[in-house]
Amino acid sequence: MAEQKASVKGVYIADEEGSFVTKALNLVKLAFGGIPGDRHFGWTKKAGVRESMYERGTEIFNRRQLTLVSVEECAQIAEALGVDRVEPEWLGANVCLEGMPDLTEVPAGARFLFDGGAGLLCEGVARPCVHPGKVIAEHFPGREKLAAKFVKAASGRRGLIAVVEREGEVKRGDSVRIVT
Protein backbone atom coordinates (compact mmCIF):
# COMPACT_ATOMS: atom_id res chain seq x y z
CA MET A 1 0.00 0.00 0.00
CA ALA A 2 1.20 3.46 -0.95
CA GLU A 3 0.53 6.44 1.28
CA GLN A 4 0.37 10.19 0.68
CA LYS A 5 -0.30 13.01 3.13
CA ALA A 6 -2.36 16.15 2.72
CA SER A 7 -4.29 18.62 4.84
CA VAL A 8 -7.91 19.70 4.98
CA LYS A 9 -8.22 23.23 3.59
CA GLY A 10 -11.96 23.35 4.11
CA VAL A 11 -15.15 21.39 4.75
CA TYR A 12 -18.52 22.31 3.25
CA ILE A 13 -22.19 21.41 3.22
CA ALA A 14 -24.96 21.83 0.63
CA ASP A 15 -27.95 22.45 2.88
CA GLU A 16 -29.97 24.93 0.84
CA GLU A 17 -33.03 23.62 -0.94
CA GLY A 18 -32.55 23.51 -4.69
CA SER A 19 -28.83 24.35 -4.79
CA PHE A 20 -25.76 22.16 -5.09
CA VAL A 21 -23.49 25.06 -4.02
CA THR A 22 -21.87 24.33 -0.67
CA LYS A 23 -20.93 26.63 2.19
CA ALA A 24 -17.89 26.45 4.44
CA LEU A 25 -18.07 25.13 8.00
CA ASN A 26 -15.41 24.57 10.65
CA LEU A 27 -16.21 20.88 10.84
CA VAL A 28 -18.51 18.29 9.34
CA LYS A 29 -19.68 15.09 10.97
CA LEU A 30 -19.50 12.11 8.65
CA ALA A 31 -22.10 9.43 9.20
CA PHE A 32 -22.78 6.33 7.13
CA GLY A 33 -24.48 7.80 4.05
CA GLY A 34 -22.50 11.04 4.02
CA ILE A 35 -22.96 14.36 5.84
CA PRO A 36 -26.35 14.52 7.58
CA GLY A 37 -28.21 17.57 6.26
CA ASP A 38 -26.32 17.65 2.96
CA ARG A 39 -28.33 17.19 -0.23
CA HIS A 40 -26.30 14.09 -1.14
CA PHE A 41 -26.77 12.36 2.22
CA GLY A 42 -28.27 8.88 2.23
CA TRP A 43 -27.54 5.20 1.76
CA THR A 44 -29.64 5.29 -1.41
CA LYS A 45 -30.66 7.90 -3.96
CA LYS A 46 -32.75 8.23 -7.09
CA ALA A 47 -30.93 7.38 -10.33
CA GLY A 48 -30.22 10.50 -12.37
CA VAL A 49 -28.40 11.44 -15.55
CA ARG A 50 -25.10 10.04 -14.25
CA GLU A 51 -26.71 6.61 -13.81
CA SER A 52 -28.20 6.28 -17.26
CA MET A 53 -27.98 2.46 -17.02
CA TYR A 54 -31.01 2.63 -14.70
CA GLU A 55 -34.42 4.15 -15.35
CA ARG A 56 -34.48 7.67 -14.00
CA GLY A 57 -35.82 7.79 -10.45
CA THR A 58 -34.97 4.16 -9.62
CA GLU A 59 -33.75 3.71 -6.04
CA ILE A 60 -30.05 2.86 -6.15
CA PHE A 61 -27.05 2.76 -3.82
CA ASN A 62 -25.61 6.23 -3.25
CA ARG A 63 -21.97 6.14 -4.22
CA ARG A 64 -21.73 9.93 -4.46
CA GLN A 65 -22.12 10.74 -0.78
CA LEU A 66 -19.37 13.36 -0.79
CA THR A 67 -17.23 15.22 -3.31
CA LEU A 68 -13.56 16.01 -2.75
CA VAL A 69 -11.49 18.61 -4.58
CA SER A 70 -8.01 20.03 -4.06
CA VAL A 71 -6.72 23.60 -3.81
CA GLU A 72 -4.23 22.80 -6.55
CA GLU A 73 -6.75 21.38 -9.01
CA CYS A 74 -9.15 24.29 -8.38
CA ALA A 75 -6.27 26.60 -9.32
CA GLN A 76 -5.63 24.53 -12.46
CA ILE A 77 -9.29 24.85 -13.47
CA ALA A 78 -9.15 28.61 -12.83
CA GLU A 79 -6.03 28.92 -14.97
CA ALA A 80 -7.64 26.93 -17.80
CA LEU A 81 -10.65 29.26 -17.63
CA GLY A 82 -8.54 32.42 -17.37
CA VAL A 83 -10.04 33.56 -14.06
CA ASP A 84 -8.29 34.34 -10.79
CA ARG A 85 -9.97 31.63 -8.72
CA VAL A 86 -12.44 28.77 -8.61
CA GLU A 87 -13.83 28.14 -5.14
CA PRO A 88 -14.65 24.63 -3.82
CA GLU A 89 -18.15 25.83 -2.92
CA TRP A 90 -18.91 26.63 -6.56
CA LEU A 91 -18.16 23.01 -7.47
CA GLY A 92 -20.36 21.68 -4.69
CA ALA A 93 -17.35 20.17 -2.92
CA ASN A 94 -17.65 18.84 0.63
CA VAL A 95 -13.93 18.53 1.37
CA CYS A 96 -11.07 20.54 -0.12
CA LEU A 97 -7.58 19.15 0.37
CA GLU A 98 -4.28 20.98 0.13
CA GLY A 99 -1.19 19.14 -1.07
CA MET A 100 -2.88 16.95 -3.70
CA PRO A 101 -2.11 18.44 -7.14
CA ASP A 102 -3.18 15.12 -8.73
CA LEU A 103 -6.17 14.36 -6.52
CA THR A 104 -8.36 13.31 -9.44
CA GLU A 105 -5.88 10.54 -10.29
CA VAL A 106 -6.42 8.79 -6.95
CA PRO A 107 -8.05 5.46 -7.88
CA ALA A 108 -11.37 4.05 -6.76
CA GLY A 109 -10.80 1.94 -3.67
CA ALA A 110 -8.34 4.39 -2.08
CA ARG A 111 -8.94 5.48 1.51
CA PHE A 112 -8.86 8.99 2.96
CA LEU A 113 -8.07 8.64 6.67
CA PHE A 114 -8.59 11.77 8.76
CA ASP A 115 -7.08 12.79 12.12
CA GLY A 116 -10.35 12.35 13.95
CA GLY A 117 -10.77 8.75 12.82
CA ALA A 118 -13.22 9.34 9.96
CA GLY A 119 -12.53 7.42 6.76
CA LEU A 120 -13.70 7.94 3.19
CA LEU A 121 -13.63 5.31 0.47
CA CYS A 122 -12.96 6.69 -3.01
CA GLU A 123 -15.65 5.67 -5.51
CA GLY A 124 -14.04 7.28 -8.54
CA VAL A 125 -13.88 10.51 -10.48
CA ALA A 126 -16.47 13.29 -10.20
CA ARG A 127 -17.51 13.78 -13.79
CA PRO A 128 -17.76 17.47 -14.65
CA CYS A 129 -21.27 18.68 -15.52
CA VAL A 130 -22.36 22.09 -16.77
CA HIS A 131 -23.91 23.45 -13.56
CA PRO A 132 -20.73 24.57 -11.74
CA GLY A 133 -19.74 26.41 -14.92
CA LYS A 134 -22.83 28.57 -14.60
CA VAL A 135 -22.05 29.33 -10.95
CA ILE A 136 -18.48 30.28 -11.88
CA ALA A 137 -19.75 32.55 -14.66
CA GLU A 138 -22.01 34.36 -12.17
CA HIS A 139 -18.92 35.38 -10.22
CA PHE A 140 -17.19 36.89 -13.25
CA PRO A 141 -19.64 39.30 -14.93
CA GLY A 142 -19.06 39.71 -18.64
CA ARG A 143 -17.48 36.25 -18.90
CA GLU A 144 -20.61 34.29 -19.85
CA LYS A 145 -18.63 31.83 -21.99
CA LEU A 146 -17.06 30.43 -18.84
CA ALA A 147 -20.12 28.25 -18.36
CA ALA A 148 -19.59 26.49 -21.68
CA LYS A 149 -15.85 26.15 -21.10
CA PHE A 150 -16.10 24.57 -17.67
CA VAL A 151 -16.50 20.90 -18.60
CA LYS A 152 -13.36 20.86 -20.71
CA ALA A 153 -11.37 23.04 -18.28
CA ALA A 154 -12.32 20.77 -15.37
CA SER A 155 -11.72 17.47 -17.15
CA GLY A 156 -9.31 15.36 -15.10
CA ARG A 157 -9.27 18.00 -12.32
CA ARG A 158 -12.80 17.85 -11.02
CA GLY A 159 -11.99 15.76 -7.97
CA LEU A 160 -13.46 12.56 -6.58
CA ILE A 161 -16.64 11.09 -5.23
CA ALA A 162 -16.57 9.03 -2.05
CA VAL A 163 -18.63 7.16 0.51
CA VAL A 164 -18.20 7.22 4.26
CA GLU A 165 -16.33 4.09 5.31
CA ARG A 166 -15.88 5.09 8.94
CA GLU A 167 -17.88 7.69 10.83
CA GLY A 168 -16.22 10.65 12.54
CA GLU A 169 -15.50 14.37 12.35
CA VAL A 170 -13.47 16.19 9.73
CA LYS A 171 -12.19 19.64 10.66
CA ARG A 172 -10.51 22.42 8.77
CA GLY A 173 -6.75 21.99 9.31
CA ASP A 174 -6.89 18.24 9.91
CA SER A 175 -4.26 16.11 8.28
CA VAL A 176 -5.30 13.22 6.11
CA ARG A 177 -3.53 10.09 4.93
CA ILE A 178 -4.42 8.83 1.45
CA VAL A 179 -3.84 5.07 1.23
CA THR A 180 -3.98 3.36 -2.16
Added chain:
Amino acid sequence: MAEQKASVKGVYIADEEGSFVTKALNLVKLAFGGIPGDRHFGWTKKAGVRESMYERGTEIFNRRQLTLVSVEECAQIAEALGVDRVEPEWLGANVCLEGMPDLTEVPAGARFLFDGGAGLLCEGVARPCVHPGKVIAEHFPGREKLAAKFVKAASGRRGLIAVVEREGEVKRGDSVRIVT
Protein backbone atom coordinates in the same frame (compact mmCIF):
# COMPACT_ATOMS: atom_id res chain seq x y z
CA MET B 1 -19.02 3.57 -21.86
CA ALA B 2 -17.89 0.13 -22.98
CA GLU B 3 -20.14 -2.88 -22.68
CA GLN B 4 -19.50 -6.63 -22.47
CA LYS B 5 -21.96 -9.49 -22.19
CA ALA B 6 -21.80 -12.66 -20.14
CA SER B 7 -24.13 -15.19 -18.57
CA VAL B 8 -24.77 -16.34 -15.02
CA LYS B 9 -23.38 -19.83 -14.56
CA GLY B 10 -24.42 -20.03 -10.92
CA VAL B 11 -25.53 -18.13 -7.83
CA TYR B 12 -24.50 -19.07 -4.30
CA ILE B 13 -25.00 -18.22 -0.65
CA ALA B 14 -22.82 -18.65 2.46
CA ASP B 15 -25.46 -19.34 5.09
CA GLU B 16 -23.69 -21.82 7.34
CA GLU B 17 -22.37 -20.53 10.63
CA GLY B 18 -18.61 -20.37 10.70
CA SER B 19 -17.97 -21.16 7.02
CA PHE B 20 -17.27 -18.92 4.05
CA VAL B 21 -17.96 -21.78 1.61
CA THR B 22 -21.07 -21.09 -0.46
CA LYS B 23 -23.73 -23.43 -1.83
CA ALA B 24 -25.54 -23.21 -5.15
CA LEU B 25 -29.10 -21.94 -5.45
CA ASN B 26 -31.36 -21.39 -8.44
CA LEU B 27 -31.71 -17.72 -7.63
CA VAL B 28 -30.59 -15.15 -5.11
CA LYS B 29 -32.41 -11.98 -4.14
CA LEU B 30 -30.15 -8.98 -3.96
CA ALA B 31 -31.10 -6.33 -1.42
CA PHE B 32 -29.20 -3.23 -0.41
CA GLY B 33 -26.37 -4.66 1.67
CA GLY B 34 -25.99 -7.89 -0.32
CA ILE B 35 -27.82 -11.23 -0.17
CA PRO B 36 -30.01 -11.48 2.95
CA GLY B 37 -28.92 -14.53 4.93
CA ASP B 38 -25.39 -14.54 3.52
CA ARG B 39 -22.52 -14.06 5.96
CA HIS B 40 -21.38 -10.92 4.14
CA PHE B 41 -24.81 -9.24 4.15
CA GLY B 42 -25.10 -5.78 5.66
CA TRP B 43 -24.55 -2.09 5.05
CA THR B 44 -21.74 -2.16 7.58
CA LYS B 45 -19.31 -4.76 8.93
CA LYS B 46 -16.50 -5.07 11.43
CA ALA B 47 -13.06 -4.15 10.10
CA GLY B 48 -10.88 -7.22 9.63
CA VAL B 49 -7.45 -8.10 8.28
CA ARG B 50 -8.29 -6.67 4.85
CA GLU B 51 -9.02 -3.27 6.42
CA SER B 52 -5.81 -2.92 8.39
CA MET B 53 -6.09 0.89 8.20
CA TYR B 54 -8.81 0.65 10.85
CA GLU B 55 -8.62 -0.91 14.29
CA ARG B 56 -9.92 -4.46 14.14
CA GLY B 57 -13.61 -4.63 14.95
CA THR B 58 -14.37 -1.00 14.03
CA GLU B 59 -17.74 -0.58 12.34
CA ILE B 60 -17.12 0.31 8.70
CA PHE B 61 -19.02 0.43 5.40
CA ASN B 62 -19.34 -3.02 3.86
CA ARG B 63 -17.86 -2.86 0.37
CA ARG B 64 -17.52 -6.64 0.14
CA GLN B 65 -21.22 -7.51 0.00
CA LEU B 66 -20.77 -10.09 -2.78
CA THR B 67 -17.95 -11.87 -4.55
CA LEU B 68 -17.97 -12.61 -8.28
CA VAL B 69 -15.83 -15.15 -10.11
CA SER B 70 -15.83 -16.53 -13.65
CA VAL B 71 -15.82 -20.08 -15.00
CA GLU B 72 -12.78 -19.22 -17.07
CA GLU B 73 -10.73 -17.79 -14.21
CA CYS B 74 -11.64 -20.74 -11.95
CA ALA B 75 -10.28 -22.98 -14.71
CA GLN B 76 -7.11 -20.87 -14.86
CA ILE B 77 -6.62 -21.23 -11.11
CA ALA B 78 -7.18 -24.99 -11.38
CA GLU B 79 -4.61 -25.21 -14.16
CA ALA B 80 -2.07 -23.21 -12.15
CA LEU B 81 -2.63 -25.59 -9.22
CA GLY B 82 -2.53 -28.72 -11.38
CA VAL B 83 -6.00 -29.92 -10.38
CA ASP B 84 -8.97 -30.73 -12.58
CA ARG B 85 -11.31 -28.09 -11.19
CA VAL B 86 -11.80 -25.26 -8.73
CA GLU B 87 -15.45 -24.71 -7.84
CA PRO B 88 -16.93 -21.23 -7.16
CA GLU B 89 -18.29 -22.50 -3.84
CA TRP B 90 -14.78 -23.25 -2.59
CA LEU B 91 -13.84 -19.61 -3.15
CA GLY B 92 -16.92 -18.35 -1.34
CA ALA B 93 -18.27 -16.83 -4.57
CA ASN B 94 -21.85 -15.55 -4.75
CA VAL B 95 -22.05 -15.19 -8.52
CA CYS B 96 -20.15 -17.15 -11.17
CA LEU B 97 -20.17 -15.71 -14.68
CA GLU B 98 -19.44 -17.49 -17.94
CA GLY B 99 -17.84 -15.58 -20.80
CA MET B 100 -15.51 -13.38 -18.74
CA PRO B 101 -11.96 -14.80 -19.03
CA ASP B 102 -10.60 -11.48 -17.70
CA LEU B 103 -13.23 -10.80 -15.04
CA THR B 104 -10.66 -9.74 -12.44
CA GLU B 105 -9.52 -6.91 -14.75
CA VAL B 106 -12.93 -5.23 -14.67
CA PRO B 107 -12.28 -1.91 -12.88
CA ALA B 108 -13.89 -0.56 -9.73
CA GLY B 109 -16.90 1.51 -10.72
CA ALA B 110 -18.08 -0.93 -13.41
CA ARG B 111 -21.70 -2.08 -13.32
CA PHE B 112 -23.08 -5.61 -13.65
CA LEU B 113 -26.65 -5.29 -14.95
CA PHE B 114 -28.73 -8.47 -14.77
CA ASP B 115 -31.83 -9.49 -16.75
CA GLY B 116 -34.11 -9.13 -13.76
CA GLY B 117 -33.11 -5.53 -13.13
CA ALA B 118 -30.61 -6.12 -10.33
CA GLY B 119 -27.39 -4.15 -10.53
CA LEU B 120 -24.00 -4.64 -8.87
CA LEU B 121 -21.34 -1.97 -8.53
CA CYS B 122 -17.78 -3.29 -8.71
CA GLU B 123 -15.70 -2.27 -5.68
CA GLY B 124 -12.44 -3.80 -6.86
CA VAL B 125 -10.47 -7.00 -6.80
CA ALA B 126 -11.05 -9.81 -4.32
CA ARG B 127 -7.65 -10.26 -2.78
CA PRO B 128 -6.76 -13.94 -2.45
CA CYS B 129 -6.38 -15.19 1.09
CA VAL B 130 -5.25 -18.60 2.33
CA HIS B 131 -8.61 -20.03 3.40
CA PRO B 132 -9.94 -21.14 -0.01
CA GLY B 133 -6.65 -22.90 -0.59
CA LYS B 134 -7.35 -25.12 2.42
CA VAL B 135 -10.83 -25.93 1.11
CA ILE B 136 -9.40 -26.81 -2.31
CA ALA B 137 -6.78 -29.05 -0.69
CA GLU B 138 -9.54 -30.94 1.18
CA HIS B 139 -11.02 -31.93 -2.18
CA PHE B 140 -7.75 -33.37 -3.46
CA PRO B 141 -6.39 -35.79 -0.84
CA GLY B 142 -2.63 -36.12 -0.91
CA ARG B 143 -2.20 -32.66 -2.37
CA GLU B 144 -1.74 -30.74 0.87
CA LYS B 145 0.62 -28.21 -0.73
CA LEU B 146 -2.31 -26.82 -2.72
CA ALA B 147 -3.25 -24.69 0.27
CA ALA B 148 0.07 -22.89 0.24
CA LYS B 149 0.02 -22.49 -3.54
CA PHE B 150 -3.44 -20.99 -3.78
CA VAL B 151 -2.63 -17.30 -3.19
CA LYS B 152 -0.10 -17.19 -6.01
CA ALA B 153 -2.19 -19.36 -8.34
CA ALA B 154 -5.24 -17.17 -7.79
CA SER B 155 -3.44 -13.83 -8.10
CA GLY B 156 -5.17 -11.72 -10.74
CA ARG B 157 -7.85 -14.40 -11.22
CA ARG B 158 -9.65 -14.32 -7.89
CA GLY B 159 -12.60 -12.26 -9.11
CA LEU B 160 -14.22 -9.11 -7.81
CA ILE B 161 -16.03 -7.71 -4.82
CA ALA B 162 -19.20 -5.70 -5.31
CA VAL B 163 -22.05 -3.89 -3.61
CA VAL B 164 -25.71 -4.00 -4.56
CA GLU B 165 -26.52 -0.87 -6.51
CA ARG B 166 -30.04 -1.89 -7.48
CA GLU B 167 -32.15 -4.55 -5.80
CA GLY B 168 -33.58 -7.52 -7.73
CA GLU B 169 -33.22 -11.22 -8.46
CA VAL B 170 -30.31 -12.97 -10.13
CA LYS B 171 -31.00 -16.41 -11.58
CA ARG B 172 -28.84 -19.14 -13.00
CA GLY B 173 -28.85 -18.69 -16.79
CA ASP B 174 -29.53 -14.93 -16.70
CA SER B 175 -27.59 -12.75 -19.05
CA VAL B 176 -25.63 -9.83 -17.68
CA ARG B 177 -24.25 -6.65 -19.21
CA ILE B 178 -20.96 -5.35 -17.83
CA VAL B 179 -20.72 -1.58 -18.32
CA THR B 180 -17.40 0.17 -17.68
